[in-house]
Amino acid sequence: MDILVALLGLAVVHLLAVASPGPSTLLVVQTAAVSGHRGGLVAAFAMMLGAFAWAMAALWGLQALFAKFAWLYVFFRVAGGLYLIYLAVMLWRHASDPLPDPNAGFAVRGTGRQIFVRALLLQLGNPKIMVFFGSIFLSVLPQDMPGWMEGAVLALVAFNEFTWFALLALLFSGGAARAFYRRAKFWLDRIMGGALALLGLRLALSAR
Numbered sequence: 498m499d500i501l502v503a504l505l506g507l508a509v510v511h512l513l514a515v516a517s518p519g520p521s522t523l524l525v526v527q528t529a530a531v532s533g534h535r536g537g538l539v540a541a542f543a544m545m546l547g548a549f550a551w552a553m554a555a556l557w558g559l560q561a562l563f564a565k566f567a568w569l570y571v572f573f574r575v576a577g578g579l580y581l582i583y584l585a586v587m588l589w590r591h592a593s594d595p596l597p598d599p600n601a602g603f604a605v606r607g608t609g610r611q612i613f614v615r616a617l618l619l620q621l622g623n624p625k626i627m628v629f630f631g632s633i634f635l636s637v638l639p640q641d642m643p644g645w646m647e648g649a650v651l652a653l654v655a656f657n658e659f660t661w662f663a664l665l666a667l668l669f670s671g672g673a674a675r676a677f678y679r680r681a682k683f684w685l686d687r688i689m690g691g692a693l694a695l696l697g698l699r700l701a702l703s704a705r
Contacts, residue, residue, distance in 0.1 A: 500646060503638050508653050510633050515548075515661045520581055520696045523689050524619055525662045527588070528612055529670040530678040530685075537666025539609050540616040545659040547620025552654040555630035556647055570624055577622025578701025581693050584619070588690030592683045623700060630654075 521544050529537025562569065620626070638650065668674065678685060 499639070504646070504649055504653065507633060507638060507650065508657065511654060512657045512661065514629060514633075515657050520619060520623070520693055521616075521662070522665065523693060524584070524616055525665050526669045527686070527689055528616070529666040529668075530674055532612065533675075534667055534670035536609065536612050537670050538663055539612045541659055541662035541666050543613045543616035544620050544662045545655050547617050548626060548658045549651060549655050550621065551624075551627040552630045552651055554627050555634055556650065573622065573624040574703075575701045577619075577624070578697040578699070580618055580622045581697030581700060584615070585690040585692075585694035585697060588686045588693065592686035592690070625700070 525537060525540045525544065528540040634650070638646075669678075
């Protein structure tokens with residue numbers, strides 16, 4: 498019973514964190530609105546893989562390695578921040594581009610592979626995700642977990658991440674959402690680009 502309570506607590510806390518607005522949310526929403534549900538689901542899958550990798554790192558003690566080698570954490574943090582700023586610049590540059598037709602394939606600034614890589618790099622470029630996992634794992638989960646419980650933890654992380662971002666992708670790839678995005682694309686891209694730039698600066702410059 499204690500193990501089930503711990504897993505349930507982890508699921509709730511993690512889902513609340515995933516649902517909070519951030520660069521991952523912005524990227525999935527923008528990708529879905531521009532390239533349709535297929536592109537949005539590709540981005541959602543990439544976000545899940547990135548979070549899964551950080552969760553494994555937290556379970557296997559990478560946080561201790563970051564604590565020992567502070568420069569490694571700083572490198573990931575700065576690289577992730579710069580990548581967010583790069584994405585922001587791309588949004589600003591292409592804000593005036595017409596909205597492509599998703600029925601023509603992955604027309605949004607690249608193929609499905611490029612969408613996947615862009616989303617995965619964004620998720621892997623934020624080591625604070627691993628720090629978050631390390632914190633909630635320590636506070637919610639018991640010490641000396643059995644192997645099956647570690648597997649259950651990773652499964653919960655994967656399920657929460659993909660389910661939430663897939664829902665966002667399907668919601669913002671609908672006809673009404675695309676019609677609104679088409680009308681307001683220039684300003685929405687500029688707003689999203691500005692938000693990503695601010696998040697990138699915060700990630701790169703924030704104190705550890």
